[in-house]
Amino acid sequence: MQDTLLQQGMDITVFGMGIVFSFLMALVIATGIMSRIILRNFPEATTPSSGSQTPDDVRLRAIIKAAIQQHRNRNQK
Amino acid sequence: MQDTLLQQGMDITVFGMGIVFSFLMALVIATGIMSRIILRNFPEATTPSSGSQTPDDVRLRAIIKAAIQQHRNRNQK
Amino acid sequence: MQDTLLQQGMDITVFGMGIVFSFLMALVIATGIMSRIILRNFPEATTPSSGSQTPDDVRLRAIIKAAIQQHRNRNQK
Amino acid sequence: MENLANLWQSSGVYQMAWGQFTMILVGLLLLFLAIRKNFEPLLLVPIGFGGILANIPGAHLALSAAETALVSGDSGLLFQVSQMLGMDNPSSVHAMREAVAAAPAAVQTQVTQLALDAGYGNGMLYNFYSVAIASGVAPLVIFMGVGAMTDFGPLLANPRTLFLGAAAQFGIFATVLGAVGLSVAGIMDFSIADAAAIGIIGGADGPTAIYVSSLLAPDLLGAIAVAAYSYMALVPLIQPPIMRALTTPAERKIEMVQLRHVGTREKITFPLLLLILVALFLPSAAPLLGMFCFGNLMRECGVVARLSDTAQNALINITTIFLGLSVGSKLAADKFLDPKTLGILALGIIAFAIGTASGVLMAKLLNVVSKNKINPLIGSAGVSAVPMAARVSNKLGLESNPHNFLLMHAMGPNVAGVIGSAVAAGVMITMVRTMTG
Amino acid sequence: MENLANLWQSSGVYQMAWGQFTMILVGLLLLFLAIRKNFEPLLLVPIGFGGILANIPGAHLALSAAETALVSGDSGLLFQVSQMLGMDNPSSVHAMREAVAAAPAAVQTQVTQLALDAGYGNGMLYNFYSVAIASGVAPLVIFMGVGAMTDFGPLLANPRTLFLGAAAQFGIFATVLGAVGLSVAGIMDFSIADAAAIGIIGGADGPTAIYVSSLLAPDLLGAIAVAAYSYMALVPLIQPPIMRALTTPAERKIEMVQLRHVGTREKITFPLLLLILVALFLPSAAPLLGMFCFGNLMRECGVVARLSDTAQNALINITTIFLGLSVGSKLAADKFLDPKTLGILALGIIAFAIGTASGVLMAKLLNVVSKNKINPLIGSAGVSAVPMAARVSNKLGLESNPHNFLLMHAMGPNVAGVIGSAVAAGVMITMVRTMTG
Amino acid sequence: MENLANLWQSSGVYQMAWGQFTMILVGLLLLFLAIRKNFEPLLLVPIGFGGILANIPGAHLALSAAETALVSGDSGLLFQVSQMLGMDNPSSVHAMREAVAAAPAAVQTQVTQLALDAGYGNGMLYNFYSVAIASGVAPLVIFMGVGAMTDFGPLLANPRTLFLGAAAQFGIFATVLGAVGLSVAGIMDFSIADAAAIGIIGGADGPTAIYVSSLLAPDLLGAIAVAAYSYMALVPLIQPPIMRALTTPAERKIEMVQLRHVGTREKITFPLLLLILVALFLPSAAPLLGMFCFGNLMRECGVVARLSDTAQNALINITTIFLGLSVGSKLAADKFLDPKTLGILALGIIAFAIGTASGVLMAKLLNVVSKNKINPLIGSAGVSAVPMAARVSNKLGLESNPHNFLLMHAMGPNVAGVIGSAVAAGVMITMVRTMTG
């Protein structure tokens, strides 16, 4: 039984580490291919990264812009 | 059996469409009565519509107002 | 049975009120001790109270500060 | 033609009983009070709306699959259920519903499986109630949120005010005695568990009342919650006459010493101290006060601001919506339109009055034995009803002495009242279980 | 070596069947449409992703514990299950899965307990589906949020537009007839429940479609939801040719009277009025329209802004994530890759077309009998698909008359269409249950 | 008098065992570390508080109804349970609890129904644990939120850093061997499932550790989660000496080429690519990596900003609160105060050390075979512990070369480590199930 436990532990280690490496190596290769295809076919004109602006931010900025604009108008009088 | 299925389909269509129309007609009538009662008994002095202002908006505006006020005060010195 | 119900009610009242008082008295004493220990060992240089500022507030103020700063800079030109 | 008849039979008008009609009016009344009179709208809007939904005839939104099967099933199904229940000749569907509710869990499972096989399902509000209230989770999450919104600063600056919060709980126990008295006098028929659940109305704390009655008297939950929230909204009407009657003009003019600054360390330590006292002396109050302390610790510790913020906003709002609708599910006509509801409403207002009086009198008693005088107007804030009761104290104080701002002083007994009624809840749950269990 | 073999056998490539491969491509296609073509991305991103997850071979994410046990269990376990089901010689695992699904609830419980004892558990997506959709809660919560986002002002200013919302529901019922016709003709094999669920695609309302098909035809839910959301996104392509074909240039130029101001009182009263009509006449629509009215009341009553805000943001977003993934769980290859799906897709687009045409024709009919003329272009907005259909009306109006802004006028029929299809849903659920129950 | 005795017996002091007292101190220690020492406070505040709640004597907050019945029930009830379990002469209540846990699901249901009939219910924390962790949902939702917060840009700019994330997972497997070794040597008694769950601490990823141990070793979950989060907080202490010992000053001064700009298309495609590789080769990692990729796709696709925002805020915060309290429920004295916990704590720190070393050594190895040199200090970031480990790399880099900012370079291996440990988790779950099933 104890032998078996040790054997099981060895199995997990060897196969586990092997699969982690193989999988991430496959990912490295696939990522490389993916990036090359995209960079070749869709050369981007440096677009600003999306996905991180929440609607709140947008609203907030709009309101503040408006507030400042309004303030400036009054000062100009 | 197939006849029955067809019959069932016809039933759903006829009664279904009938009830949709009857219900929405009842709603048209009831809405009309409701609006007339309210407009007659509570003629509003055009109140600004509520319900869409969140506390956030209110807070935001208060803060911005304060910020601008503070800013103006400083400029006046 | 009715007697028992009355008895049960009396029990709940007497013991209940007693325990509420004893517990809160224990809390008064413990709080007093706690405050004394803290005030003696960690005399605070009046720190601003924490815990009530949400990250939103912080962000909001930062943005407004920036907006005003930016505005002032422009005015100074 | 048969189809038209079926539709007509399934329509509300055909099935509407007077009870359901009345309860829909009650629901509309609650909505009116909430929206026009500002009676605790965050709770009474969902409760009132849920009450209307629960009473839509034929929709069965507040019934379990088994109950729906009993109400709508054919005689064959009813016969099968009566066999499962071992009832030879059930007198009525109502009797069968009660028998199912009283049956062992294994039998209930059988009946439910039969109902599911026959195509019946749980109503929407029944599901909400099971998840939000029967599991206990919604009142506890609300309590956590309330903890995250509570500032114990004024209490820590003047811990004596805890006694005011303790005294005001006498309203709870006097009401228990009142309910028992009504039963003994044969006017009502409240069990000791019912009496305890009704008493907690005097705690003037909604989630505590819902938590206790979900455990001790689920059938009365609707009436108890409605009474608790309505009277909390009525605090500005109920309390002032009592406060004026029990105090002299001179007492009402007492100015209190300004509260000392309370530091972060004390504020962080307090919820832990309270938790440990609960652990040592009152395990039955652990769920309520534990979640309350947890919320307060998140608020004060300063390192989990995003959790505290969520507990005070998204989470408590979501929970409030479902808690309210679930309470509404208990406004079914056959439960609410009962003389007991009148008893509950009457006892509830007495509870508030006695709690208010006890708080004021305790403040006067403390003044007898201590040097730093307390304005007895803040005693009434001990019933909790945060922050309404504290505002009432402040308002009456300003009437007598325009320079006397009692608000912060009244916040001490006000939050003490929350702790006090949670303690009372724990005691009553333990004692009732011992008595009936 | 044995371990390596086990891992290989558990890996996707070994287990991938063509069906799953195809469905992963379908999932990627949905993601492409959502992300690049902006097809209702809030729903189609989670649905498409969930569809891919559901088809990962060997992961069993969309299967219950019992189904996983049947798919992966050894012959001993399969024998035990066949005994429980009373099948002497089951022809295939697939037959056993169907037998479990059709078995009484008590037998299902037994099979599930056996599967749990053997170490199998519910898949992640199966759990999501049970909690979010099988319980009915997610579509109802979305409906509440939609209610909280809906402004009934334009409808109240011109209640006649409710008729346009009614007429456009003819798309639903024509599709029911179409589905029945395909069955009668022997081309497809739809039951009456299937036909009703397919018809609801014509309601152009995602949560309603999901709610109805979860009750009447859960196996078709994936295809129905995908069709409903895809066609809603295609409204700007589907509707204009029909609208142009059915109207004259003169009609398209009709300018409508500016809408009167609608006050708060009317807006607060309307959801309650609608609720009461539902309670009186259509209890089967109570869950959908009840939650819708509740959301709208929270919005308009002005005293529960924080609840309304949560219903429109955190709560609806959380629910949308899990609703989408759950719908995706119904994109399993054996359910979706079926000729029925083609039938559903074909019938769905016909439903949209007929609904659009009916709305436009009804507007022309109203013009015959009334003085204040309606621009028939707003009739198409009656299918709902809020706010896309109203924008289409506006766009076509501007093409004919650059000074004619129809957007607000079209919002009336647009929200009327939501009510109309919820009513249709209630009617169909009641009638189908009466027919099949 | 009897009542007073009952209350005393139900009070904490009477029932408090030394174990519970110790565990309350442990809970307070965790709170101290979280609040004063900033040890992963978002998790350790709820975990520590939950740990205290779980150990309140007499409150039974972490027990199921059946367990509460066994602990508090009278001899009659215990006899009934022993009959159900087929135990003639149970040696202790503890033995009965274990027998219930090991019993078939049908028997567990019977015992639970008996407990419910006797008036016992699930404890609050037990309910939280069932819903949040036993179902698997909370760690998966957290992973989705983490995905929505993760920027794969640095990884995509330099995909080789995935090898560093792979190498650092050797900490996991070395720890599995260590746990097995302790068992073989007779010092501890870990099963292979225990060893795998302990190993995952080395993944330095909280939700992964909780997910794996909830599946493989629920009894050890408390200790494993505490170890994982504590050591993640200790990364700035654990890693630097190892990093310094394994690198030369010259290596630490290596400046890395600035990362290229990575476009939106690549960022959108990457989570789908990863998902497809998982689908093809590693279905057992599908729940964790699937939700992770889903969160990341929501972030990057740009069309579901409101869902992404909710996943990163309200939803992950709500889930964190309940996940933390649920983990705390596993800090019950009888589970945590066990020599195994010492073993877990010792093995956990070894795991972190080995993972750090492997990452650094792999970076040096890559430098041998490639032209663009990697600063080996970023190798240690491969253990994940995002973003702490990357900051440590940056700090040590600046010490050696004040112009060398490694932060963005270290983010690549840092997020690679998250993928790596999720892959390792999937492998181990599959292999352990094959071995023990």
Ligand code: NA
């Ligand atoms: Na109170």
Ligand code: NA
């Ligand atoms: Na519609």
Ligand code: NA
């Ligand atoms: Na890792």
